[in-house]
Amino acid sequence: MSHANRAILFDLDDTLFDHHRAMSAAIGAIHAAHGEGLPFEPFSLLHAELLEQIHLDTLAGRLSLEAARVERFRRLFAHFARPLGDSAAAEMGADYRRHLQANRYPIDGAAELLQALRAAGVAVAVVSNNLEQEQRDKLAHLGLDRLIDLLVTSERVGCAKPAPAIFQTALRELDVPAQAAVMVGDNWQADVAGAVTCGLKAAWLNRFGRRCPEPTLAYLPLDSLTPTDRLARRLISHGCANQLC
Structure with missing residues (x-):
């Protein structure tokens, strides 16, 4: 196909890996064990807000996980x-980590979609704002x-999405031009706008029905990764052409 995309790039957390479920x-x-009397919601x-905020310090190398x-x-x-003392906070963090690790599952259809893309001869990459070993372990577990x-x-790259350098690194290592690639992700700013x-096309995985932040930006709207064969064909053949919010 003359206009087929040659590479599909995926975010990992909440795109291929169901981070929301694990979290x-x-x-x-943690709430059941330590939050008696506190409203759960x-x-x-x-x-969740603190996780996003403090994760930026991890990405910047200021804090370990x-x-x-x-x-x-x-x-x-x-x-x-x-208030928690250091030892209590550390114990709670370790407990949270154990529960998180025990509840790691892929998004429905993730493996099948990657298999379909690979079978079609398309290059597949994961482009993630996270630590290298953390994501390698996660991919292996899944x-x-x-x-x-x-x-x-x-x-590895030294910058996070939506900075161009992280996308450019993936494209360079895949030897694919931006116009022949699609980025699939759940984060509007980092994955879609970035x-x-x-210069890439973009697909927004919007599993929770959020409103589109930029109604004029072209993208391929997705609410799931299934049916996988149909989605693989859409990503390879059509990208986000003429798709609007």
């Missing part, structure tokens, strides 16, 4: 007037490591 299970366990929502978890739970419980050609992380700014 919900883990914070639910505000507790869970604040935890373990230190980030300690800081996150210290701030979370301080907000509810239940059984997705054998279904991709390349992993590019913000830790990819389009860099």
Whole structure:
């Protein structure tokens, strides 16, 4: 096909890996064990906000993953007037990590979609704002490591999406021009806007029915990764041409 895309780039967390499911299970366990009397929804929502905020310090190398978890739970419980000491916060962070690891599952259709793309001869990469070993371990656990050609992380490149350099690194290592590639992700700013700014096509995985932030930006709208064969054909043949919010 003369206009077929030659590479499909995927975000990992909440695009191929169901981070929302794992996080919900883990914070639910923490609340059940330590949050007696605290309303769960505000507790869970604040935890998610703190996770996003403090993760930026991890990406920048200012905090390790373990230190980030300690800081996150210290701030979370301080907000509810239940201050934690260092040892209690560390124990809670380790407990959260155990529950998170025990609840790692792929998004429905992820493996089948990657298999279909690989069978069609399309290069597949994961481009992620996270630590290299963390994402390698995750891909291996999910059984997705054998279904991709390349992993590019913000830790390795030294910058995070939506910075052009991380997309450019993936394209260079795949030897594919931007106009022949599609970026698939759940984060509008990092994955969709970032990819389009860099000259790629983009597909927005919007599993939770969020409103489109930029109604004039072209993209391929997705609410799931299934049916996989049909989606693989759409990504390869059509990209985001003429698709609007």
